[in-house]
Amino acid sequence: MSFTIKGALTTKKNKSGLYPLTIRYTIGGVPNNISLKTSDGKVIAVDKNDFDTISGLMKGTKSNYYLLNKLILTHCEVLESVAKTSNDKSFQTVKALYLKRLKEIEAEEAKQEAIVKREETKVKARKLHSIFSAEEAIEKKQVLTKTLSDINRELEQFKAEGVIIELDEEEVEFKKLLIEFPRMYENRPIFKQYKSWVSNLLEFSQQTNTPLLFSQLDFDFYSRYGTYLMFNRMKGKAKIVNNTFGGQVKKLKQFVNWCRRIKNVKNVNLVYETYPVYRKPKDDIIYLEDNEIELLYNEYRSQLTESKKRLIDITIFQCCTGLRYGDIYASSWKITEVGSEKVLTGETEKNEGKFVIPFSLDTRIEEILSRYSNKLDFVVEAVYNRDIKSLLKEFYKKYDLHQEPISHIKERFDKKETITDYKYNLFSSHCNRRRFINYWKLQGCEDQTILDMLGSKDSEVLQGYKRKDINTTAKVITTKVNQIRMLKEMKEVEKSI
Structure with a gap:
């Protein structure tokens, strides 16, 4: 029979108005609670508003939430380990095994602590003997032992009061790994994307005073992260939309997975695995139409400077x-x-797929490659996206194209905003990729054929590049039907022959 284990509060509060903190073992749909206690046997109780019932952990509103969460997760792990190995998974049996295991752990820790102290004493004694006489060494040792005990007592007191000592260590580890993570992509174009993501995450942390902690990756963190990037960014920083935030969350999940599996980071709040990643396809798919491409390449290009010719x-x-x-x-x-x-x-740089582009798709492929000796590393993407807008603005004005603004919707969480802008201002390198996909879809190509050419694996992402208007859909259907008819006629001719 399956079971679940997580942190929980009791339904009844104590005399102080607080709710006892427990770990809940649910078997056969029946919940059973085991109270968490301090080392002196007192039941730990907290304010209900400081507890997140979904993750089963304390919220960041509690001063010592990190220590309490560490306690919850540790006891959950012990309970889960004994439940998995037991043939009888009833609460009574599992609880007894759990309490027995706690005593074993306590004994093991005490034994290990004694060994460590004994070794520390030997080392300190050897060092002291090199400086003092035997009598002085003994006296000095007694003083040092007393001092160390006092310090340990003070440290425990600080932890109990929620002073952030261990918390700082966790955030230092998070940030250290955060800086290390993008280096895997250092020699690839996507390196800048990961560096930008790191910069955005650090900016969010600094501007909102939100600590970056593996143990606190709950939905409260997700909400604050998205709210800042989409609504409250510092002056001069662009406010992103759902789709872009989805990319930020995707990289965050990838980073935490790497920390857990490669760097063996423990104490991670697994709620992060369920963070929604927005991938809603755009309804306002724009790209260069065939007549625009012909005009831009065959006529307008010849009137421009070399730098603008390269852009085209x-x-x-x-x-x-x-x-x-x-x-x-x-x-x-x-x-x-x-x-x-x-x-x-x-x-491909992004997903290490294999792209296959026949030159026969378009004569301009070979023509452009030959013109630049097969190297097209002129400008980085950010510069291209900036400069192509002004170039298209001049182009559209000269030929009186797209002088009416386009309406499109920007979504941030569940808020929708209608924006109107000109086509050239909405244009980016993604539009060129959309043109390729939509062009070959209109020619009757199957999705898998297009994916094979591009070296892509995700058909769902491909759908986000396709135009969804009625005219385009009608053209695709008509092309496909005509192909079926032609194939049928060919077969009938072959039969008659």
Whole structure:
């Protein structure tokens, strides 16, 4: 029979108006509580408002919440270990095994403490003997022993009062690992994304006075994290939307998983695993239409400076290949021949997938690569996203295109805001990738074929790049139906022959 274990409060409060803190063992739908006590046998009780019933842990509102959470998690682990190994999982049996195991742990700790103290005494005695006589060493040893005992007593007192000693150590460890984590991507274009995420997380912590602690990754932390980034960022910092916040949360979960599995970090609040990651597809999918691409590349390009020509070439190349901007900037691809067909192949920076782009998809692929000796590392993505807006603004104005603003919705948690802006201001490198996906979808390509070309694995992400309006959907359906009809007619002709 399955069971669950978590921290909980009793339903009744004590005479002081506080609720006893327990670990709850639920078996067969029946909850059973075991009270948590101090070393002198007193039941620990807390204010109900300081306890998070979902995570089963104390909130950050309690001064000594870190120590209490450590106590809860430790006892939960002991209870779970004896329950898993016991054939009889009834509460009475498991509780008895749990109490027995606590005594064993206490005895083991006392034994280990005695060994450590004995070794410490030997070391101190050896050092003292090198300075003092035997009598002086004994006297000095007695003084030092007394002093150490006093210090240990004071430290325990500080912990009991919630003075942040161990808490600082946990946050130091969190930040140390946080700085180390992005270095895994140091030689890849996505390194800057991870550095930006680290910067945003540290900014949130500093501006809201929120400690970064593995033990406090609860929904309260999630809510404060999202609220700051989407509504309350410091002056001069852009307020992000749900989709962007989803990317920040995804990296946070990836970081904590790495800390647990690679760095063996313990005492992690597992609530973080259930943090929602927003991935809502955009309804306002924009990209360059075929006529815009032709006009931009074949006519407007010839009127510009070399730097703006390069900007257009990167844009058209990404539209024709669908590669992420980071992969284009890295330019770490190979050109191979498969039969009589030239193919651009390489590994994607984001997910280490294998992209396969036949040159026959568009003649401009080979043309642009040849123009720059196969290297398109001109400007980083942030600069491209900035400069392409002004270039398209001039282009649209010259040819009288898209002079009406577009309405789109920005979502932050459950709040929706309608924004109107011009197409050029909404444009970024992602739009070029969207053009590739939508173009080949309109040609009747299956999702898997598009994924194989791009070296992607996630079909759900692919859906977020597709335009969802009626006209596009109708064109896709019509193209597919025509292909089916043509195939049917071909088969009928073959039969007659």
